[in-house]
Amino acid sequence: MxxxxxxxxxxxxxxxxxxxxxxxxxxxxxxxxxxxxxxxxxxxxxxxxxxxxxxxxxxxxxxxxxxRFGHERTYWAQVERIPDAEAINKLQTGIKIQDYRTRPAKVRLLLEEPSVGDRNPPIRFRKNVPTAWLEITLTEGKNRQVRRMTAAVGFPTLRLVRVSIAHLxxxxxxxxxxxxxxxxxxxxxxx
Known part of the structure; x- marks a missing residue:
């Protein structure tokens, strides 16, 4: 054992x-x-x-x-409003946050809401502001990185769920x- x-x-x-x-x-x-x-x-x-x-x-x-070992970590981020192609491209190629530039990331808009269940307490709901889910895969893990990345391109994260680390x-x-x-x-x- x-x-x-x-x-x-x-x-x-x-x-x-x-x-x-x-x-x-x-x-x-x-x-x-x-x-x-x-x-x-x-x-x-x-x-x-x-x-x-x-x-x-x-x-x-x-x-x-x-x-240095670059293990992938994949997140589902529920963001405020629906990101356009320009915002997704910026997230994919890397953006400057505070004093560093993020590494390129895999980012895609999920066409259906992922089955993550309800959160307690629920995210804030605004009837006139739609939300969308992004799947973001990083090979680095800076403090609050996904939240800072989505905010930097104008789509603040409302809910963040890590769904994988490498193959787990x-x-x-x-x-x-x-x-x-x-x-x-x-x-x-x-x-």
């Missing part, structure tokens, strides 16, 4: 990507995952949802978190649920 644990977790909205509680009002990973000595690989902000990988394998944590996907894992990676997932991941 391996001494390492590899856990995939569907982080709900409003949960910090850490085990220690900074303020009583925020839930943490400790509220969901009763496994000692595992730590998240990267982060999802408290207001973001979706796939979070946890492990006690420090070498794998480093490899996945380091942008959420599939049918519901918010708040976790599981160990399968042998097949691990073999592909650890190569």
């Amino acid at each position: 391996s001494k390492y644990r590899y856990i995939i977790f569907h982080k709900p909205y409003g949960v910090l990507s850490q085990f220690t509680q900074e303020t009583p009002k925020h839930r943490t990973l400790k509220d969901y995952i009763p496994v000692p000595d595992v730590y998240p690989v990267g982060r999802l902000d408290w207001d973001s949802e979706g796939l979070l990988l946890l492990t006690n394998n420090g070498q794998l944590q480093h490899r996945l978190a380091n942008p 996907q959420l599939h049918n894992l519901q918010p708040g649920q976790w599981r160990d990676l399968t042998r097949a997932e691990l073999e592909i991941f650890l190569g």
Whole structure:
């Protein structure tokens, strides 16, 4: 039996990507995952949802978190209004945010709303302002990068769900649920 644990977790909205509680009002990973000595690989902000990988394998944590290795992370971003081709092109080719330029990204407008379930609390709804979903795949993970990217091209993110890291996907894992990676997932991941 391996001494390492590899856990995939569907982080709900409003949960910090850490085990220690900074303020009583925020839930943490400790509220969901009763496994000692595992730590998240990267982060999802408290207001973001979706796939979070946890492990006690420090070498794998480093490899996945380091942008030099360029692991793809795919997000579904619900944005205010419907992005035009120019905005999508800017997101794809890279844009300047604060003091850096983002790497090229894969970006496409989803023609149908993805099945992500309801969020609690729901996003703000404005009857006269439509929303759209973008699928954005990055190979870097700067702080609040997707939100900053969509805002920079004029389409602020209302809801953000990470759906994959490399080949790992959420599939049918519901918010708040976790599981160990399968042998097949691990073999592909650890190569």
